[in-house]
Amino acid sequence: xxxxxxxxxxxxxxxxxxxxxxxxxxxxxxxxxxxxxxxxxxxxxxxxxxxxxxxxxxxxxxxxxxxxxxxxxxxxxxxxxxxxxxxxxxxxxxxxxxxxxxxxxxxxxxxxxxxxxxxxxxxxxxxxxxxxxxxxxxxxxxxxxxxxxxxxxxxxxxxxxxxxxxxxxxxxxxxxxxxxxxxxxxxxxxxxxxxxxxxxxxxxxxxxxxxxxxxxxxxxxxxxxxxxxxxxxxxxxxxxxxxxxxxxxxxxxxxxxxxxxxxxxxxxxxxxxxxxxxxxxxxxxxxxxxxxxxxxxxxxxxxxxxxxxxxxxxxxxxxxxxxxxxxxxxxxxxxxxxxxxx
Amino acid sequence: xxxxxxxxxxxxxxxxxxxxxxxxxxxxxxxxxxxxxxxxxxxxxxxxxxxxxxxxxxxxxxxxxxxxxxxxxxxxxxxxxxxxxxxxxxxxxxxxxxxxxxxxxxxxxxxxxxxxxxxxxxxxxxxxxxxxxxxxxxxxxxxxxxxxxxxxxxxxxxxxxxxxxxxxxxxxxxxxxxxxxxxxxxxxxxxxxxxxxxxxxxxxxxxxxxxxxxxxxxxxxxxxxxxxxxxxxxxxxxxxxxxxxxxxxxxxxxxxxxxxxxxxxxxxxxxxxxxxxxxxxxxxxxxxxxxxxxxxxxxxxxxxxxxxxxxxxxxxxxxxxxxxxxxxxxxxxxxxxxxxxx
DNA sequence: CTGAAAGCGCTTACAG
DNA sequence: CTGAAAGCGCTTACAG
Numbered sequence: 001x002x003x004x005x006x007x008x009x010x011x012x013x014x015x016x017x018x019x020x021x022x023x024x025x026x027x028x029x030x031x032x033x034x035x036x037x038x039x040x041x042x043x044x045x046x047x048x049x050x051x052x053x054x055x056x057x058x059x060x061x062x063x064x065x066x067x068x069x070x071x072x073x074x075x076x077x078x079x080x081x082x083x084x085x086x087x088x089x090x091x092x093x094x095x096x097x098x099x100x101x102x103x104x105x106x107x108x109x110x111x112x113x114x115x116x117x118x119x120x121x122x123x124x125x126x127x128x129x130x131x132x133x134x135x136x137x138x139x140x141x142x143x144x145x146x147x148x149x150x151x152x153x154x155x156x157x158x159x160x161x162x163x164x165x166x167x168x169x170x171x172x173x174x175x176x177x178x179x180x181x182x183x184x185x186x187x188x189x190x191x192x193x194x195x196x197x198x199x200x201x202x203x204x205x206x207x208x209x210x211x212x213x214x215x216x217x218x219x220x221x222x223x224x225x226x227x228x229x230x231x232x233x234x235x236x237x238x239x240x241x242x243x244x245x246x247x248x249x250x251x252x253x254x255x256x257x258x259x260x261x262x263x264x265x266x267x268x269x270x271x272x273x274x275x276x277x278x279x280x281x282x283x284x285x286x287x288x289x290x291x292x293x294x295x296x297x298x299x300x301x302x303x304x305x306x307x308x309x310x311x312x313x314x315x316x317x318x319x320x321x322x323x324x325x326x327x328x329x330x331x332x333x334x335x336x337x338x339x340x341x342x
Numbered sequence: 343x344x345x346x347x348x349x350x351x352x353x354x355x356x357x358x359x360x361x362x363x364x365x366x367x368x369x370x371x372x373x374x375x376x377x378x379x380x381x382x383x384x385x386x387x388x389x390x391x392x393x394x395x396x397x398x399x400x401x402x403x404x405x406x407x408x409x410x411x412x413x414x415x416x417x418x419x420x421x422x423x424x425x426x427x428x429x430x431x432x433x434x435x436x437x438x439x440x441x442x443x444x445x446x447x448x449x450x451x452x453x454x455x456x457x458x459x460x461x462x463x464x465x466x467x468x469x470x471x472x473x474x475x476x477x478x479x480x481x482x483x484x485x486x487x488x489x490x491x492x493x494x495x496x497x498x499x500x501x502x503x504x505x506x507x508x509x510x511x512x513x514x515x516x517x518x519x520x521x522x523x524x525x526x527x528x529x530x531x532x533x534x535x536x537x538x539x540x541x542x543x544x545x546x547x548x549x550x551x552x553x554x555x556x557x558x559x560x561x562x563x564x565x566x567x568x569x570x571x572x573x574x575x576x577x578x579x580x581x582x583x584x585x586x587x588x589x590x591x592x593x594x595x596x597x598x599x600x601x602x603x604x605x606x607x608x609x610x611x612x613x614x615x616x617x618x619x620x621x622x623x624x625x626x627x628x629x630x631x632x633x634x635x636x637x638x639x640x641x642x643x644x645x646x647x648x649x650x651x652x653x654x655x656x657x658x659x660x661x662x663x664x665x666x667x668x669x670x671x672x673x674x675x676x677x678x679x680x681x682x683x684x
Numbered sequence: 685c686t687g688a689a690a691g692c693g694c695t696t697a698c699a700g
Numbered sequence: 701c702t703g704a705a706a707g708c709g710c711t712t713a714c715a716g
Contacts, residue, residue, distance in 0.1 A: 004492045006709055017687045022711060034685060049488060054460040055397040055406070058711035059692045064397070066440065075426035075631055075646070077419065084417035089444045096457060098408065098440040101429045118396040146391060150346045172455060232633065258630070265633045288419055288600070288628075291574065291607045293635045304417070348693055359703045364695060376701060398693035401708045 005048045014044040021045075025052070058120055063151070065125035067311065068116030069099045070109050076231075076258070077286045078303060082127050082157065085307025093315060095123070102128070106136055113143045117150065120141030123314040127157040127307075129201035137161055154312040157306055159200045160324045165313045167306055167325045171283075172203055172208035174299040174329030175253075178281060179212025179333045182251055182297075186340030187279065191224035191247050193238040193254040195264055199230065205255040205283055224249055228259070235259025239266035250279060250340060257282035257289050257298055264292070264336075279337040283329075302327065343572050347390045355386040362388075367394070368644030372652060374570065400462055405493070407463035409653065411441045412451050418573075419628045420598070420645060424469050424499065424646070427649025435657060437465070444470070448478055455485045459492065465656040467515070469499040469649075470567030471543035479503055495656040499648055501542045502666045507655045509648055509667045513543055513625075514550035516641040516671030517595075520623060521554025523673045524593055524639075530619065533566035533589050535580040535596040536604055544572065545598040547625055566591055577601025580607035592621060599624035599640055606678075621679040625671075635678030 011021035016037055024033045024041035033041070044050075063156045068089050070078040080223065083099065090097045096119065098117065102108035109126055116124045126149055130137055144154045144164050154164040182190070192209060195202030210220050224247050228238035235254050242252065254260035260282030264274050274280050275294055282289075285300035317325055353363035358379055366383035367374045375383070386392075400406045409432050413421040425441065432439050440463065444450035451468055457464045466489055472479055486496045486506050496506040524532070534551060566589050570580035577596050582603065584594065594600035602624030606616050616622050617636055622672045624631075627642035646678030649668055655667065 004709095007711095008709075018710080019687055019689095019712080023686090026711085037686085050455060051460050051710050053462065053489075054457075055400040055462060056692090057711075058397040059395075059401060059694090059709080060662075062692070062711095073426065074416070074422050074429060075419075076416075077422070078420040080416050080419070084415065087416060087441065088445075091443065096440055096442065096461070098438055099429065100438065101426070101433065103430075114393060115396075117393050118705040119438070120395065120397060129616075146393075183501070184521070261630075261633045264635075268635070286630075287417070288574075288603075288630045291603045293606075293610070311407070337685090346693095349695095350693075360694080361696080361703055361705095362701090365702090370697085379702085395693050398708090399695075401710090402695040404695095561694080656707070 004053070005050045006208055007052065010041060010044045013048060014040040016041060022272055026044070039269070041320040063122050064120045065088045066096045066098050066119065066121045066250075067125060067314070068112070068119070069097055069120040069125045069127070070102060070112045071099070071127040072104050074099065074101055076135055077288050078256070078258070078284055079127060081287065081303035082307040085304035085309075086125060086311055089308035089311035093311070104208050106133065107139070110136075110140045110143045113140065113147060117143070117147045117152070120145060120152075122152060123155045123311065125153060125157065125314065126162070129199045129235070130159045130161050131198045131199065131200065153264070155310040155314045157310055161320055165321055165323050167310055167313070169301055169306070170199075170326055170328045171204035172211070172281065174301070174331070175205040175208030175255075176212040177329070177331050178253065178299050179209040180216060180284070181333060182253070182279070182281060182337060183212065183216045183218065185333075185337060186342055187251040188218060189249040189251075191226070191242055191249045192220060193235055193242065193252060193253040193259050194225050194227040195234070195255040195259065197227050202227075202230065203257050230256060230259065232258050232262040235262030236266045239263035240269070243267070243270060243272070251281065251337060252278055253281045256282055257284045257286045257296060260296055260298070261289060261292060273340050275336050281337050285332055289298050291339055294336045297334045298332050298336040300332050301329045302330050343624070344464050346395070347392045348393065349392070351390055352383060352386045352392050355390060356382040357659050358383060392523050398415045402576045403549045407439045408461065408463045409435060409467060409656070410461070410463040411439055411467045411469070412444060412454045413441070413469040414444050414446050416441065416443055417629050418600070420600070420626055421469060423629065423645035423651070424649040427646035427651075428467060428653055430646070431650035431653035435653065437653075448475065451483070452478075452482045452485045455482065455489060459485070459489045462494075464494060465653065466494060466496045467499065467652045467656065468496070468504070471541045472501045472503050473540045473542065475540065495669055497656045499652055504662055507663055507665045509652055509655070509669055511543075511648070512668055513546035513672045514553070516625065516643070517547040517550030517597075518554040518557075519673050520595065520625070520641050521551040521586070522558060523675060524621070524623060524679060525554065525558045525560065526593070526684055527675075527679060529593040529679075530560060531591040531593075532562055533568070533584055533591045533594040534562060535577055535584065535594060535601050536567050536569045537572050537576070537597040537601065539569050541572065551595055552555070565589070572598060572601065574600050574604040577604030578608045581605035582611070584613055585609070585614070593623065593679060594620055595623045597625055599626045599628040599638060602638055602640070603631060603634060617678050617680050623679050627674055636678045639676045639679040640674050641671035642674050
């Protein structure tokens with residue numbers, strides 16, 4: 001960068017020292033600059049279109065006004081909803097958000113936290129399911145610990161397996177409530193599109209659903225559980241594989257809404273119109289998908305609120321850490337899962 | 343931040359000077375450190391878990407490895423798709439992305455570009471329609487010019503009204519092609535849900551659609567054009583207002599997909615099942631909405647590709663600026679607009 | 685209330 | 701190939 005106006009230029013134009021110029025412009029702790037000088041400085045700064053160098057400020061102050069946010073894929077509406085909450089709350093606190101997409105590459109979270117550390121982010125937020133890879137989780141934990149040891153604040157939105165404040169979504173409970181609700185609608189024979197096998201979020205939802213059925217005295221045929229990526233195409237392919245087995249079921253639970261929508265597309269490919277052909281339920285209550293037809297039964301997770309909460313937790317002072325905040329989901333029954341006539 | 347390991351610590355542990363440690367760790371321009379010393383330095387850095395201070399590097403180097411991205415709302419799938427492209431391409435070039443949501447607040451773009459300037463972002467990308475507010479556009483133009491004068495690179499995804507490289511989406515052409523295609527399907531009486539009146543993107547789409555009809559010898563009844571926010575609820579409300587007028591039309595064009603989906607919800611509220619009740623078309627081809635039922639006719643815009651292109655334009659050297667890249671859309675006919683029986 | 689000066693943690697000519 | 705030193709643009713004790 002060249003030609004930028006520095007504090008030095010402002011000070012000279014105003015005929016004051018660097019120190020006075022700095023104080024006039026910020027006047028934080030020891031804010032004591034004569035009215036007259038202050039005005040001279042402000043005028044000079046305006047005339048020169050002075051813009052302070054954030055790096056120099058960071059160097060001198062030893063901290064920064066950015067929050068680093070790591071998530072898997074910003075194009076996925078689950079993550080963009082959380083990101084929206086983070087950005088809203090960050091903006092309200094005068095913080096900028098630096099975002100990184102892991103694209104689910106193993107180790108990427110750790111790399112990005114390292115990058116945020118190098119940038120002296122004041123806050124780091126890591127959003128996304130943990131996996132069953134213990135070693136990877138440990139490396140991330142170490143990096144987060146190093147970040148906090150340097151004075152940063154980290155918050156995870158994930159399973160509570162990291163040594164920092166974490167917001168833990170009750171996947172098990174939500175799926176259990178959903179399973180019970182579907183059972184109460186009269187469904188007895190279920191299938192599940194289970195997401196990637198190594199993702200804890202996916203396995204928790206499957207487990208919760210399974211628990212609901214056994215509570216009600218039913219069970220889930222292992223042959224009716226199909227796994228696949230956490231995406232629209234993942235749901236689409238998984239549903240086709242399920243239907244290839246000609247399963248005798250009345251209702252399929254896809255472990256997230258995006259997969260559920262893919263599943264409905266696959267059903268239609270085969271002339272199975274939902275919900276008549278088969279009832280379908282998802283999880284998350286993605287806003288953009290609230291108008292699909294038939295309306296998708298799901299479990300509402302307050303994603304944006306979770307993002308905002310993450311920032312708030314990070315900014316809270318004088319509390320014992322790490323803390324765990326559990327966030328529950330709420331079953332939303334819609335037209336995709338009608339009552340079974342008895 | 344406290345307790346962080348500095349280059350100084352690494353140098354001391356390796357028994358070399360600061361300069362040597364720095365060179366061993368980066369070895370960019372004048373990369374000439376003895377193999378033995380280099381190894382000593384690398385080992386010391388690893389042992390100490392050294393993480394360079396990005397601000398100090400930025401200060402010393404006079405530039406930074408971040409791209410600033412301003413957009414209106416990351417929860418809106420239009421913007422999250424563009425953002426995904428920006429992040430992908432930025433990541434491929436070792437750049438971090440700092441993102442800011444304007445929430446369509448007037449003046450916010452200018453404020454954020456100022457923030458990116460203070461942070462010495464090497465690239466700034468501004469995504470979003472210009473409005474008919476000339477003064478606001480001028481202020482943003484000034485800020486972008488100041489940013490580039492300091493050595494930064496800016497790219498706009500918007501109407502070409504800013505003094506920087508811009509990617510201009512052919513809203514007029516896309517809407518015109520869509521209008522002609524719908525006319526060719528046999529539709530003659532149209533309504534338009536026109537988006538916010540001050541947004542150029544909205545008015546360009548309406549104008550293009552109108553142009554198509556007059557080309558074909560038809561016209562758009564002014565009474566059949568309703569405006570409203572660029573959101574799902576905006577489309578929903580606008581459609582209700584339109585239906586209140588009991589318009590004699592066979593097809594409604596919502597100027598973006600999100601509004602179109604809201605419009606379909608409003609129709610269903612009144613027992614008007616699309617497309618039988620009325621044909622519906624949108625614009626953008628939002629990925630998350632490709633499975634709505636009936637499938638939504640729209641104009642496909644390569645949003646992610648546009649985001650990636652923005653980064654690429656910014657990174658190109660030795661070219662005359664500013665440049666304008668026009669990106670066209672492609673009509674995608676789906677079930678929401680069946681042929682009218684003749 | 686104001687200023688001279690040290691310091692934040694790096695990089696990079698400039699010498700050797 | 702290696703090192704001493706200046707400089708990047710701020711902030712903030714420390715004096716006065």
